[in-house]
Amino acid sequence: MIAVHMNPEKCSFSLQLRVRNFEVDWQGIVHNANYLHYFEIGRIEYLKHVGIPVDMRSIQSDSKVVVVRNEIDYRSPALFDELLEVYTRVSFIRSTSFAFEGMILEERSRRLIAENLAIHVWLDPVTDRPVRVTEAFRSRIRAFEGRNVEFLPE
Amino acid sequence: MIAVHMNPEKCSFSLQLRVRNFEVDWQGIVHNANYLHYFEIGRIEYLKHVGIPVDMRSIQSDSKVVVVRNEIDYRSPALFDELLEVYTRVSFIRSTSFAFEGMILEERSRRLIAENLAIHVWLDPVTDRPVRVTEAFRSRIRAFEGRNVEFLPE
Amino acid sequence: MIAVHMNPEKCSFSLQLRVRNFEVDWQGIVHNANYLHYFEIGRIEYLKHVGIPVDMRSIQSDSKVVVVRNEIDYRSPALFDELLEVYTRVSFIRSTSFAFEGMILEERSRRLIAENLAIHVWLDPVTDRPVRVTEAFRSRIRAFEGRNVEFLPE
Amino acid sequence: MIAVHMNPEKCSFSLQLRVRNFEVDWQGIVHNANYLHYFEIGRIEYLKHVGIPVDMRSIQSDSKVVVVRNEIDYRSPALFDELLEVYTRVSFIRSTSFAFEGMILEERSRRLIAENLAIHVWLDPVTDRPVRVTEAFRSRIRAFEGRNVEFLPE
Numbered sequence: 382m383i384a385v386h387m388n389p390e391k392c393s394f395s396l397q398l399r400v401r402n403f404e405v406d407w408q409g410i411v412h413n414a415n416y417l418h419y420f421e422i423g424r425i426e427y428l429k430h431v432g433i434p435v436d437m438r439s440i441q442s443d444s445k446v447v448v449v450r451n452e453i454d455y456r457s458p459a460l461f462d463e464l465l466e467v468y469t470r471v472s473f474i475r476s477t478s479f480a481f482e483g484m485i486l487e488e489r490s491r492r493l494i495a496e497n498l499a500i501h502v503w504l505d506p507v508t509d510r511p512v513r514v515t516e517a518f519r520s521r522i523r524a525f526e527g528r529n530v531e532f533l534p535e
Numbered sequence: 536m537i538a539v540h541m542n543p544e545k546c547s548f549s550l551q552l553r554v555r556n557f558e559v560d561w562q563g564i565v566h567n568a569n570y571l572h573y574f575e576i577g578r579i580e581y582l583k584h585v586g587i588p589v590d591m592r593s594i595q596s597d598s599k600v601v602v603v604r605n606e607i608d609y610r611s612p613a614l615f616d617e618l619l620e621v622y623t624r625v626s627f628i629r630s631t632s633f634a635f636e637g638m639i640l641e642e643r644s645r646r647l648i649a650e651n652l653a654i655h656v657w658l659d660p661v662t663d664r665p666v667r668v669t670e671a672f673r674s675r676i677r678a679f680e681g682r683n684v685e686f687l688p689e
Numbered sequence: 690m691i692a693v694h695m696n697p698e699k700c701s702f703s704l705q706l707r708v709r710n711f712e713v714d715w716q717g718i719v720h721n722a723n724y725l726h727y728f729e730i731g732r733i734e735y736l737k738h739v740g741i742p743v744d745m746r747s748i749q750s751d752s753k754v755v756v757v758r759n760e761i762d763y764r765s766p767a768l769f770d771e772l773l774e775v776y777t778r779v780s781f782i783r784s785t786s787f788a789f790e791g792m793i794l795e796e797r798s799r800r801l802i803a804e805n806l807a808i809h810v811w812l813d814p815v816t817d818r819p820v821r822v823t824e825a826f827r828s829r830i831r832a833f834e835g836r837n838v839e840f841l842p843e
Numbered sequence: 844m845i846a847v848h849m850n851p852e853k854c855s856f857s858l859q860l861r862v863r864n865f866e867v868d869w870q871g872i873v874h875n876a877n878y879l880h881y882f883e884i885g886r887i888e889y890l891k892h893v894g895i896p897v898d899m900r901s902i903q904s905d906s907k908v909v910v911v912r913n914e915i916d917y918r919s920p921a922l923f924d925e926l927l928e929v930y931t932r933v934s935f936i937r938s939t940s941f942a943f944e945g946m947i948l949e950e951r952s953r954r955l956i957a958e959n960l961a962i963h964v965w966l967d968p969v970t971d972r973p974v975r976v977t978e979a980f981r982s983r984i985r986a987f988e989g990r991n992v993e994f995l996p997e
Contacts, residue, residue: 402887402897403720403880407713407769413602414571414711418865421568425864435864435924448567451607458601461715462897556733556743557726557876559869561923566865572711579710589710589770615869616743721910722879729876756875759915766909 387484387496391529392468394427397488400463410458417451420483420497423469427481431525433518444515449478450500456493464488471522473531477511478502479522541638541650545683546622548581551642554617564612571605574637574651577623581635585679587672598669603632604654610647618642625676627685631665632656633676695792695804699837700776702735705796708771718766725759728791728805731777735789739833741826752823757786758808764801772796779830781839785819786810787830849946849958853991854930856889859950862925872920879913882945882959885931889943893987895980906977911940912962918955926950933984935993939973940964941984 389395398419406412428435459465468484483497505512522530543549552573560566582589613619622638637651659666676684697703706727714720736743767773776792791805813820830838851857860881868874890897921927930946945959967974984992 401880401884403714403722403883405715406711407715407717408599408601409715412711413605414568414575417568417571418863421865422863429924445562447562447609447612449609451567451605451609453605455601455603455605462891555726555730557729557868557874560865561867561869561871563869568865572709575711576709583770616737716907716909721913722876722883725876725879753870755870755917755920757917759875759913759917761913763909763911763913 387468387482389468389484389486392470392482392484393525393529394423394430394470395466395468396423396426398422398465398467400459400461400465402461405461408458410460413453413455416453416455416459416485416495416497419465419467419485419495420453420469420481420499423467423483424481424499427469427471431521433521445504445506445509446501447504448499449502450498452498454496456495457487459485459487459494465494471526471530472498473533474514474519474522475533476513476535479514479518541622541636543622543638543640546624546636546638547679547683548577548584548624549620549622550577550580552576552619552621554613554615554619556615559615562612564614567607567609570607570609570613570639570649570651573619573621573639573649574607574623574635574653577621577637578635578653581623581625585675587675599658599660599663600655601658602653603656604652606652608650610649611641613639613641613648619648625680625684626652627687628668628673628676629687630689631667633668633672695776695790697776697792697794700778700790700792701833701837702731702738702778703774703776704731704734706730706773706775708767708769708773710769713769716766718768721761721763724761724763724767724793724803724805727773727775727793727803728761728777728789728807731775731791732789732807735777735779739829741829753812753814753817754809755812756807757810758806760806762804764803765795767793767795767802773802779834779838780806781841782822782827782830783841784843785821787822787826849930849944851930851946851948854932854944854946855987855991856885856892856932857928857930858885858888860884860927860929862921862923862927864923867923870920872922875915875917878915878917878921878947878957878959881927881929881947881957882915882931882943882961885929885945886943886961889931889933893983895983907966907968907971908963909966910961911964912960914960916958918957919949921947921949921956927956933988933992934960935995936976936981936984937995938997939975941976941980 404411404415425435466486466488470482472480472482479501481499485494487494502511503514558565558569579589620640620642624636626634626636633655635653639648641648656665657668712719712723733743774794774796778790780788780790787809789807793802795802810819811822866873866877887897928948928950932944934942934944941963943961947956949956964973965976
């Protein structure tokens, strides 16, 4: 479990999203599955921002990255038309896997909405077996995150 | 983290779902957020099955139950048109919270697709503060789950 | 505009769907975009039923079929947990296009929920230009629909 | 059917949307149901822009507006990460109904992506029977659209 809250000051990248009416469920709050969309938008834009191309063709040919685990903590429900601030960072890189952390705040009140840990694994696109996270990815993340990203042996 | 796989034999309730084409993403596999829909269908049908009415009006008036945490482990991607078996159970009930566990197998191959732990909290519908899980809910779950559900003090 | 209601008796194929909680919006009714999912499930299952394989690989290699127009008439909102009967048929086949009609009734009350006309075009997978609907498709539909499908010259 | 293309110059309001990866289907293009989300975002932001509050509580108490018909023409598929320009306008107001038109262009190439006509009906929130579109709504739209909106007797 995520014992303590993520620290948004460790996040060098954020973006803003507007809550849409069709994301709100019968309880009048954003449906719990939609936060995975928000966090994923954060990850995609993060990758574009640090210069790692996200392209369906390149993903399927050169390499294949899949999500193997998602943890989401819902702190306070987001409401229709609220503006959300989505913070995203890579927190660690292991041999064949790495972790994205995400955190959502409501823009005006700085109310904490939700937190996410998403573990990704690098696969060989032919055999589907885990392979070492590429040096290209490691160096891009290191250049952007600096001391905020941990490189773990295993 | 879920250290070991859920045991489907502890699940007295399951249902079947067909993977739909619009749930499959550009990688040709079910998009990671859609599994939350599958697990939630499992929970709703479980509640109906054990005799706990799920009605938007009753939820909003008498009581209010919200998801505060979701953990999903993606074991093997589900593919278009596969028939999935969704196992659901309540694994523990604490003072003001309880846990649903879910497990998805592909029907033919018994391939493990994904696992879920979803922590729910019971709220006072007026103050939004946690309140004790109702006796009605506890006794229904006890009657259905028998010794498979744990009642924890805190 | 669809001047008159579709006739469900012309439909030799139907299936049942349960309305899920996450398909219901803040107004307490199924969100208007979700009916397109229901109708599409009807079309996919129709194709499987009449023996036309629906496979993402075959679609992308041998042929390519795209939706070019959707008309949806919302007659009565569907509600959480209702069981819907989705009727589907191919109503006409032109040179390079064909039409699917769909109709949704609530199972118990036979209340008319929504109607759909979806025009599809057959494309050359390389040039993306319209090509003649294949003989294989025409003969399968003719065999299943009999006199209920119209073959139009243009 | 929409005989001719909408004229974007008649639209005094537009917004930009980024195509997200989870909106792209197995064919590598935006799934046909997601355009309804894009057009609806256009309508909601249009209403906010012209000063008509969109609030789930006000909708359910004072008045009730529902979509009764949607027409979508798919002109060219939108692709992952494209920036879309969504044009929205109210084209006519009848006694108890009104029409929103929408048009989506790809921002860079000005490629026409899709067009939409969405007919809405004003309902009495108690009886659910059509009632006259309010004067408040009519005057707001007239003030914003000027001669581009038609007021039709029936």
